Amino acid sequence: MEAEHGSPHNLGGPARGLREPEALVRYFSLVPFYQDIAAGAGPGPQIFDEGNVGQLAFSRSWLWYEMNLRGKDLAVIRCKGDSMTPTLNDGDALLLALGPQPFAEGSVYVIKVDGNLMVKRVRVTAAGVTLISDNPDYPPQDIPKDQLNALEIIGRVVWRGGRKI
Numbered sequence: 001m002e003a004e005h006g007s008p009h010n011l012g013g014p015a016r017g018l019r020e021p022e023a024l025v026r027y028f029s030l031v032p033f034y035q036d037i038a039a040g041a042g043p044g045p046q047i048f049d050e051g052n053v054g055q056l057a058f059s060r061s062w063l064w065y066e067m068n069l070r071g072k073d074l075a076v077i078r079c080k081g082d083s084m085t086p087t088l089n090d091g092d093a094l095l096l097a098l099g100p101q102p103f104a105e106g107s108v109y110v111i112k113v114d115g116n117l118m119v120k121r122v123r124v125t126a127a128g129v130t131l132i133s134d135n136p137d138y139p140p141q142d143i144p145k146d147q148l149n150a151l152e153i154i155g156r157v158v159w160r161g162g163r164k165i
Helices: 021-027 060-066 145-150
Strands: 028-040 053-059 074-080 093-098 108-113 116-125 128-132 141-144 151-161
Touching: 021 028, 021 060, 028 060, 028 093, 028 116, 053 060, 053 093, 074 151, 128 145, 141 145, 145 151
Parallel strands: 028 074
Antiparallel strands: 028 053, 074 093, 093 151, 108 116, 108 151, 116 128, 128 141
8 A cells, every 4th residue: 555645646636637637727827838939039030831739838827926927928938048147048948938928027938030939038129129148158149129010029028947957
């Protein structure tokens, strides 16, 4: 007989009974994970199609009470490259709050510039926008006001998960 504390069915709290699909969606938001899409932390890759879509489960209470987010407004993609290290590493999963939104100073965004998907810090300046990498080996990239129509905000990075520690 398995000890109570070692059984996955005796975790207590809302996780109890999660073998049932109804319980899973009651306590978790299943966020689309676009496994074949990566935002370039360096030169941005081109997006051709959405490819392989899976799901990652996030606690509804964590999303709402801690992050002020709803699952239907989120997506997960990967980070590709090293221009955002040490904040983001190559291969990290990025949870995005989707949609156009005002830039918050210090936040990290996934943006599309001329078809290239990138993950950068974005600073609004009098002259336009500056895209900033956390890795000092990558210089900032300025986008003048008259070229801002080439920039599309995909979403703000609100969480990252990765294998490197």
